[in-house]
Amino acid sequence: MKTLFKFVLAMVVSFIPGILGRMFTPSGGSDLWFNALNKSFLTPDGWVFGVAWTILYALLGVALFLIMKNRNTACKKATSYWLFAAHMLLNTAWTFLFFGLQMPIPALVILLGLISVALWMSREFYYISRAASYLVWPYVAWLVFALYLNGTIVLMN
DSSP states (O other): OHHHHHHHHHHHHHTHHHHHHTTTSOOGGGOHHHHHSOOOTTOOOHHHHHHHHHHHHHHHHHHHHHHHHSOSOHHHHHHHHHHHHHHHHHHHHHHIIIIISOOHHHHHHHHHHHHHHHHHHHHHHHHHOHHHHHHHHHHHHHHHHHHHHHHHHHHHO
16 A cells, blocks of 8 residues: 555656646647747647656656655665656746746756756666666657757747
8 A cells, every 4th residue: 555655646746747837838729929939840739748748747757656665765765856856846947937938048948957957867766776767768858859849949939
């Protein structure tokens, strides 16, 4: 039962940025600002973002669960937990800056920090659980793609 609780907690926690970010994310044709932007030809349809983020948050939840259930000392896990919390804050901040405040340049800066924290988080996870570390890599890859998309918007608008 304790393991199930840890799994559910890790999954819920991992989806917090998505839940908070949903308040600022455009839906359909209702966001005139985003729809009016010049975007890269590689920009996927809106539904792709929802599917991708759902998968990525689930992978991050499993990674967090693997860290939580590992028998390493709390001291060894503390950095991993702090980095996970930092990535959540930066992830939410990016969505707020980009969509909420419509400020793609500061969002780009936040995204660079987010990639750095995600890479650091993956490295720290590796010391506790290799599987957890590997589960962060799709997230890092998506963030690099988001950096390209955000950068393209900055350059083309």
